[in-house]
Amino acid sequence: MNAPEFLPPFTAGGKIMLVGLGPGSHDHLTARARAAIAEADTVIGYVTYIRLVADLLAGKEVIRKSMTEELDRAIEALERARRGRKVALVSSGDAGVYGMAGPTFEVLFQAGWTPDCGVEVEIVPGASALNTCAALVGAPLTHDFCAISLSDLLTPWPTIARRLDAVAYADFVVALYNPKSGRRTRQIVEAQRLFLRHRRPDTPVAIVKSAYRPKQRIEFTTLDRMAEADIGMLSTVLIGNSNTFVREGLMVTPRGYGWLQRIRASGLGAAQLAADHRLPEDYIAALLAEEDAVAARL
Ligand SMILES: C[S@@+](CC[C@H](N)C(=O)[O-])C[C@H]1O[C@@H](n2cnc3c(N)ncnc32)[C@H](O)[C@@H]1O
Secondary structure, X not given: OOOOOOOOOOOOXXXXXXXXXXXXXXXXXXXXXXXXXXXXXXXXXXXXXXXXXXXXXXXXXXXXXXXXXHHHHHHHHHHHXXXXXXXXXXXXXXXXXXXXXXXXXHHHHHOOOOOOOOEEEEEEOOOOHHHHXXXXXXXXXXXXXXXXXXXXXOOOXXXXXHHHHHHHHOOOEEEEEOOOOOOOOHHHHXXXXXXXXXXXXOOEEEEEEOOOOOOOEEEEEEHHHHHHOOXXXXXXXXXXXXXXXEXXXXXXXXXXXXXXXXXXXXXXXXXXXXXXXXXXXXXXXXHHHHHHHHHHHO
8 A cells, every 4th residue: 555645744633533333323332432423523434334323423524435445534534634633433333343443554654643743543442243242142252252254355265264264163152244245145155164064053153133223133043054044244143162052042152161070070081082172182181180189189
């Protein structure tokens, strides 16, 4: 990326606020996000995000951009902040999670910005889709989890596929962002195929569409049926790990597995346990020895 040459010099007093709006309802907009928008004289964002806060924008300059114009949004923000204006760049969820924070810093550094150059940058955190979608379906993220975006517009598919395969193997709970759009329909099928190589077909899956927005929709399904579900651009897909269960309409991943206790109680040898848990045999043997030593002291 080349430095935008048309930008004016830095003027003290300018500010860029990277504001995470949360899922979209005002109840879940933080007090700081609301105050940051009030403080701004210019608000820039993807047209759908601007719509989410339309009632907070009276008297402000509002710049609506299309989804693909992320760098343009950042350049416009910098252009104004350099002239001393206060600009809110709004993202859904959190601006640092597949949001505007990264592209904005890329543009800032290209333009020679430093923290003491007169243009202040503030990142205002918001609840990301994985938090809000998890809250709607129960407690799926109570153990190790990760997020993967299925959008291959900026990331080559082999990179995404490699990450999907690795986290499926490692038994993480996974939140899939950008799972499907009108044009991108294959990625969710490929993700399912990779997960089924490592996970049981009946692994719980929750699909949350438009969380905390008027068209909110929640669907529980299983890994082998995931790709048939109603999934769109505004969906987040939560895939459980091997311990996740659904009960009373809630998806829950247990916090602790009592693994060491179960190992000891199983009576199995280190070689079998190593194979069952896909861990090195000497590691298992050391754990068993430690457990035996603890038991001997009791
Ligand atoms: C470009 S990413 C933006 C993520 C956002 N910055 C965040 O932290 O949630 C867009 C993706 O976020 C997820 N998403 C955002 N808002 C959502 C909502 N209200 N309900 C469900 N998923 C949402 C969807 O997976 C969507 O494809």
